[in-house]
Every structure is written in structure tokens, then in C-alpha cells.
Amino acid sequence: MSVSKTEIILQVKAVTKRFGGLVAVNNVTFDLPRGQILGLIGPNGAGKTTLFNVINGVYAPTEGHIIFNGTDVSGWKPYDVVQLGLARTHQIVRPLNDLTVLENVIAGACYGHENHSLKTAAVIADEVLEFVGLSPRRDMLAGSLNVGQKKRLEMARALASRPHLMLLDEVLAGLNPTEIAEMVEVVLKIREQGVTILIIEHVMHALMNVSDRVIVLDYGQLIAEGLPTEVANDPKVIDAYLGDPELAKRLMENADGE
Amino acid sequence: MNSWKYPAFWISLLLVAVAGIIPGITGSNILRENMFLILLAIALASSLNILLGYAGYVSFGHIVFYGIGGYLGIFLIANYGLSLWAAIIAGGIIAGLLALLLGWALLRLRGAYFALATLGVNEAVRTFINNFAPFGGPLGIELQFSIYKQYGGAATMQWTTYWMILALTLLTIVLSYAVKFSRFGLGLMAIREDEDAAMAMGVRTPATKTMAYVLSAIIPGMLGVIFFFRNSSIDPGGAFRLHRSIEMIVMVMLGGQGTVQGPLIGAALYEAIRSFLVTSPIFKDLQLAFSGLLLLIIILFIPSGVIGWLRSRYRQLWRVLE
Numbered sequence: 001m002s003v004s005k006t007e008i009i010l011q012v013k014a015v016t017k018r019f020g021g022l023v024a025v026n027n028v029t030f031d032l033p034r035g036q037i038l039g040l041i042g043p044n045g046a047g048k049t050t051l052f053n054v055i056n057g058v059y060a061p062t063e064g065h066i067i068f069n070g071t072d073v074s075g076w077k078p079y080d081v082v083q084l085g086l087a088r089t090h091q092i093v094r095p096l097n098d099l100t101v102l103e104n105v106i107a108g109a110c111y112g113h114e115n116h117s118l119k120t121a122a123v124i125a126d127e128v129l130e131f132v133g134l135s136p137r138r139d140m141l142a143g144s145l146n147v148g149q150k151k152r153l154e155m156a157r158a159l160a161s162r163p164h165l166m167l168l169d170e171v172l173a174g175l176n177p178t179e180i181a182e183m184v185e186v187v188l189k190i191r192e193q194g195v196t197i198l199i200i201e202h203v204m205h206a207l208m209n210v211s212d213r214v215i216v217l218d219y220g221q222l223i224a225e226g227l228p229t230e231v232a233n234d235p236k237v238i239d240a241y242l243g244d245p246e247l248a249k250r251l252m253e254n255a256d257g258e
Numbered sequence: 259m260n261s262w263k264y265p266a267f268w269i270s271l272l273l274v275a276v277a278g279i280i281p282g283i284t285g286s287n288i289l290r291e292n293m294f295l296i297l298l299a300i301a302l303a304s305s306l307n308i309l310l311g312y313a314g315y316v317s318f319g320h321i322v323f324y325g326i327g328g329y330l331g332i333f334l335i336a337n338y339g340l341s342l343w344a345a346i347i348a349g350g351i352i353a354g355l356l357a358l359l360l361g362w363a364l365l366r367l368r369g370a371y372f373a374l375a376t377l378g379v380n381e382a383v384r385t386f387i388n389n390f391a392p393f394g395g396p397l398g399i400e401l402q403f404s405i406y407k408q409y410g411g412a413a414t415m416q417w418t419t420y421w422m423i424l425a426l427t428l429l430t431i432v433l434s435y436a437v438k439f440s441r442f443g444l445g446l447m448a449i450r451e452d453e454d455a456a457m458a459m460g461v462r463t464p465a466t467k468t469m470a471y472v473l474s475a476i477i478p479g480m481l482g483v484i485f486f487f488r489n490s491s492i493d494p495g496g497a498f499r500l501h502r503s504i505e506m507i508v509m510v511m512l513g514g515q516g517t518v519q520g521p522l523i524g525a526a527l528y529e530a531i532r533s534f535l536v537t538s539p540i541f542k543d544l545q546l547a548f549s550g551l552l553l554l555i556i557i558l559f560i561p562s563g564v565i566g567w568l569r570s571r572y573r574q575l576w577r578v579l580e
Contacts, residue, residue: 056458082460090458096451098516099444107448110441111460118441161460 008067009034009165009196010055015064017047017054017220024050026220027064032165037187037197039211039228041204043240047220048200049091052167055198056088057081069164085113087163091170091200093150097143101134101153102126104142105160112161124160132156132186148179155186159195166190168199172206180206204250208232216240266580267435270519271428274300278424282417290420296529301427301481303509303521304434309474310507311516312443313467314450315365316373318503319380320478323353325497327479328486329387332399335487342409346422346483353479354472361468368453377500384498398493419488423481430477434518437473438580446470450516501546505532508553514563518580523564528552 010032017025025047032038040048053059055066060075067073073081087108096104105128109121116124129135132152137145142153151171158166168187172180184206191197201207207214208228216224216231218240224231231237278297281290306320327349334340334348364375388396409415437443445466448456457463486492505528513524528549535541535548560567569579 058454058458078457079460079462082458088458090455094452094455094458096448096455098451099447103444103447107444107456107461108459111445111448111456113460118439118444121441157459 007033009069010198011065011067012051012055013065013067015051015054015061015066017050017059018062023220025054025061025217028217028220028222029064030215030222030225032196032198034164034196035191035194036212037191037199037210039207039214040198040200040217041202041207041214041231042217046217046240048217049169050220051217052088052169052198052200056086056167079111082111082161082163083113083115085162085164086167087112087158087161087165088167089151089154089158089169089171091173093147093154095142095145095150095153097141099142100139101142101145102129102138104153105129105156108157109160109162112163114162121160124162125156128156128160131159131189133182147174148176151175151183152186155183159190163195165196165198168197168201170200170202172201172203184210264435264439264577264580266519266578269578270431270435270522270580274427274431274522275424278427281420287416290416292533294420294423295533296526297423297427298481298485299506299509299525299529300522301423301430302478302506303513303525304427304430304518305474305477306506307434307474307510307515307518307521308437308446309470310510311514311520312437312446312450313470315467315471316507317376317471317474318373318507319376319378319500320474320506321500321503322376322380322383322498323357323475324478324482324485324502325387325494326356326383326482327353328482328492328497329393329399331483332401332486332492333393335405336399336401342419342483342487345487346480349483350476350480353475353482357472357475358468361471362464365464365467365471380498380500380503384494387498388494394493396494398491398496400491401487403490416488419484422484426477426480426484431518431522433473433477434521435580437470438518442466442469447516501549504553505549508549508556511553511556511561511563514565514567514569517563517565517569520563520565527564 008031012028012030015025015028016023028051042048054061057076057078065072065074068084068086071084102125105125106118106121109124110116110118129138132155134149134152134156137149145153155171172183175183180203187197187210211228213226214228214231215222216237223236223240224234278293281293306317309315309317330352331345331349335342335345360379364372367375387393393399406412406415409418445461448459448461449463449467453463509524509528510521512528513522514520532545535545556563562570565579569576
């Protein structure tokens with residue numbers, strides 16, 4: 001299905017995003033090889049979600065380029081980027097409240113890059129709902145789900161577009177430990193299907209477990225990159241998190257322990 | 259998702275068809291004129307619902323399409339001897355084109371800004387027509403009475419145009435269903451619920467919204483031609499009456515925005531109330547104040563309208579109420 005079988009599915013090249021005088025993302029460069037899970041961490045306000053928004057086209061980069069699957073998509077609209085097989089979830093869930101769970105996922109499937117008819121989309125939606133464990137709630141209105149279910153719906157909708165790359169923005173935030181474990185399972189299963197994942201997460205132990213590599217943003221700049229253990233022991237990273245020493249400590253403990 | 263299997267579709271179509279045929283059976287002119295206004299209201303409200311109910315965009319100036327369609331149609335009939343049929347098509351096309359142009363410009367705006375802009379459009383077009391000599395400026399255009407001869411005289415023409423309105427109303431209902439249960443309709447509803455999420459899901463929002471705007475404009479343009487042809491004259495004040503736009507919104511909200519049957523029920527109810535009010539000696543001048551009050555009450559207490567309220571209360575009726 002993919003346009004070209006490049007080894008690198010996503011290249012972020014010297015991307016800068018400014019809002020007036022504020023530099024939200026500052027000259028960030030990294031590559032994401034196909035099939036990997038790349039963790040993106042950083043203190044609050046580091047520019048992680050802005051970087052997502054630049055990648056999927058909500059904002060055009062002020063400078064630099066986004067190359068997705070061999071195509072330069074810098075400055076494209078989100079709905080055009082989706083057509084190439086890039087899907088995302090939102091940090092603050094955005095269910096289509098007055099539609100049913102099933103309709104939400106059907107919309108994801110039929111407007112995704114495979115451009116399905118409603119009928120085919122319904123079949124895909126059923127599969128995906130089964131996959132994320134929302135089947136029993138398929139006919140409920142999306143607005144009536146709880147937070148954990150809404151996060152799963154958000155996943156299902158992105159997944160239904162059958163993407164090559166998924167951007168997951170804090171899919172674990174606000175979930176209880178059981179829900180986190182379930183969601184981590186889902187993320188790993190998605191990767192098994194050959195989908196590449198870029199994931200923002202604050203639940204460090206989970207992120208350190210699922211990620212193949214981790215990159216760290218601080219004040220919009222990429223300050224570290226490497227294996228989870230390397231990053232966790234990087235003095236620059238610990239320094240960035242020092243405003244929250246507890247977090248830095250936990251980060252290290254978990255990375256050492258597992 | 260197959261709409262044709264829904265009983266709601268056949269029920270609505272049958273209900274309107276039967277109600278529409280009754281004046282034909284009884285032959286009553288009074289009944290026909292009342293029914294004419296109700297059908298007109300249903301078709302206008304259902305058209306607006308495609309934009310307001312499905313896509314969630316409030317157009318405060320929707321009557322502009324009715325007016326511009328009517329104007330072009332009457333102009334062509336009066337000056338070029340075009341047949342009514344051709345004029346109706348022309349009215350639909352001009353309304354659609356105007357919506358395409360406006361949609362391209364205005365649908366970049368969201369929420370209240372779009373609503374305000376549409377309000378401005380109605381006034382701008384009215385002022386323009388008021389000063390546009392070929393359309394007769396403030397006096398408008400009058401049709402010669404002799405024009406009705408080719409339609410079998412004024413009396414027959416009134417029946418012919420009545421059946422036309424009935425046919426257009428039924429067509430609007432079919433369109434309304436077809437859109438609601440299509441992929442396109444799902445895209446519109448995604449926009450209504452969360453436009454940014456819709457974009458991230460791959461809905462081409464500018465094109466989709468503009469398409470909805472155009473679809474919601476074409477039938478009002480056609481209706482305008484029929485109404486003003488029957489009326490035998492058109493003038494800026496009558497064609498671009500702002501309160502008609504607001505009444506359309508009240509009808510949609512009353513019945514239930516985003517549902518197919520809502521505009522049907524809403525338009526019929528509203529017309530019934532209105533005709534009672536305008537003929538009552540006490541309320542005849544307060545009719546518009548009443549519609550404002552009604553809108554307020556709906557938004558405060560039953561924001562989902564009659565059909566929406568029934569649907570949320572009686573889930574077993576979901577297939578019948580849509």
C-alpha cells in the first residue's frame with residue numbers, strides 16, 4: 001500500500017515553529033525508522049504537542065521540512081496528510097459526541113487514506129472496535145463514554161484509517177493502572193501490525209517499556225536522543241526535569257530496573 | 259446505514275405526500291393555499307437543515323437564495339419569455355452558484371462569525387438588487403397577467419405550481435435522507451461535532467462545507483421562482499425579508515436540528531401557529547415577537563427540538579424518528 005518503501009518513514013528536518021516571539025519548536029531534527037515506537041518526552045510546555053501539530057499539518061512549520069514516506073508534506077493541510085497514511089490522537093480527547101461510537105470509527109475509516117465506502121468502513125470499524133475492546137459500546141453515543149473509553153475511541157478512530165504512522169498524544173494520561181496496562185497492550189499490538197508509532201507520554205515507566213528509542217524536548221529544543229536507558233541517565237535530561245526531581249528519580253529507577 | 263431500510267424515511271415521505279394530495283381531492287382553494295405555505299416552509303426548513311443541522315453552521319441569511327432565485331427566474335420569464343420549468347432550473351443554478359462563491363469566502367469563518375457574515379450578505383444583496391436597474395430597482399419586476407395564459411389561465415396555474423411545490427418538497431426530503439446517511443453526511447456531522455478533529459480524520463472541510471452550503475441553497479432558489487411566479491411580482495423587500503431567514507431557523511430548531519423529520523414537524527407546527535397568530539386580532543402584530551420567544555424557549559429547554567427530544571426519551575422509536 002505504501003508509496004515507497006523507504007526505511008525512514010518520517011524525517012523531521014530542522015523544523016522550527018514560532019508563534020510571534022515565542023519559539024515553540026526550535027530547529028528539531030530526527031528520523032523515525034519504519035516499524036519503531038519512538039517516545040517523545042519533555043517537561044510541560046516543551047513543545048511536544050506543537051511538534052505533533054506541525055507534523056500532521058495543523059500548523060505549517062516556520063522553517064524546516066517534514067518528509068513523510070518520501071513526500072515533503074511541510075505546510076500541507078491535515079486532511080491531505082491523512083491521505084498519505086498518517087493518523088493521530090489528541091491529548092484532550094475529541095470524540096464526535098452526538099454520534100455513536102461506531103459512527104465515530106466509521107468516519108475515521110471512510111475518510112482515512114484508504115477512502116472506503118460506508119459499507120466497507122463499517123466492517124473495518126467493527127474490527128477495530130473489537131481490537132481496542134469497545135465493541136460492547138458500539139451503539140452508545142460517544143459523549144456518554146468515560147475518559148478511558150474515550151481514549152480508546154480516539155485510538156480506534158485513528159487506527160480505522162489504517163495508517164502507516166500513528167501519532168499518539170498522551171493516550172495513557174488520566175487512566176488508572178489497569179487501563180494503562182490494557183492500553184500498553186493495544187499500543188504493542190498496533191506495532192505488531194507494522195504501524196510505526198510516535199508517542200508523547202508522561203507515564204514514564206510505560207513509555208520506557210514500549211519505546212524503542214526516546215527523544216527529549218526542552219524549551220522547543222531536542223536535547224537528547226537514544227535508547228530509553230541512555231536517555232534516562234543523560235544529565236541534560238535529568239537537568240530538564242529538575243523542576244520535578246521526583247520525576248527524574250523515577251525515570252532513572254525504572255530505566256535501571258527494567 | 260442503508261437509509262432505504264429505515265421506516266422513518268417512508269413514513270415522512272408518505273405523510274407529506276398524503277397531506278399534499280388532500281387539497282387536490284377536495285378541490286378546496288383555501289386548503290390548497292394553506293398547504294402551499296406549509297410545503298414551502300417544509301422545503302425551506304429542510305434545505306437549511308443540511309447546513310444548520312448536519313454541518314452545524316448557522317446561516318442567518320438563507321432567504322437570500324430564495325430571493326435571488328426568484329429574481330432571476332422572474333426576470334427571465336418577464337424579459338425572455340422563458341418557460342416556468344426552465345426558470346425554476348435557472349433559479350436553482352444561480353442560488354447554487356451564489357452559495358459556491360459565498361461558501362468559498364465565508365466558510366473560512368466559524369461559529370458566530372459565519373452567522374454574522376451571512377446576515378451581512380442578505381442585506382448586501384438586497385441593497386444591490388434595490389439599485390440594480392435591469393431587475394427594476396426598488397420597484398422590482400411585475401409579470402403581465404397574460405403570461406398565465408400558456409399555463410391554462412391563473413386558476414390552473416395555481417394548481418400546477420402547487421403540484422410543483424409538492425414535488426420539490428418530496429425531493430427535498432429524499433435529498434435530506436440521502437445526505438444524512440451518506441459518507442458526505444457523516445463528514446458534515448464530524449464537522450458539526452468538532453471541526454478540528456474532522457480535519458485530523460481526513461475530512462476535506464472547506465470543500466465539504468461549501469458543498470453543504472450549495473446543496474442547501476439550490477432548492478430555496480427553485481422555490482423562490484415558483485412563489486414569485488405565482489405572486490406575479492417580485493420586489494427587494496419581499497424577496498429578501500430577513501425575518502423569513504430567522505423563521506426558517508426557528509422551524510428547524512423547533513422540530514429538531516440535524517434530524518430529517520425535525521424540519522418537517524417544525525415547519526408544519528410553526529406555520530400552524532403563525533397562521534393562527536396573524537389572523538387573531540390580538541396577536542396579529544406580535545407574530546414575530548412570538549417567534550423570537552419561541553426560539554428562546556427551544557434553545558433553553560429543548561435544544562434538540564421535538565424529534566430530538568422524543569428520540570432521546572423513547573429509544574425504541576429510533577427507527578421511526580430520524
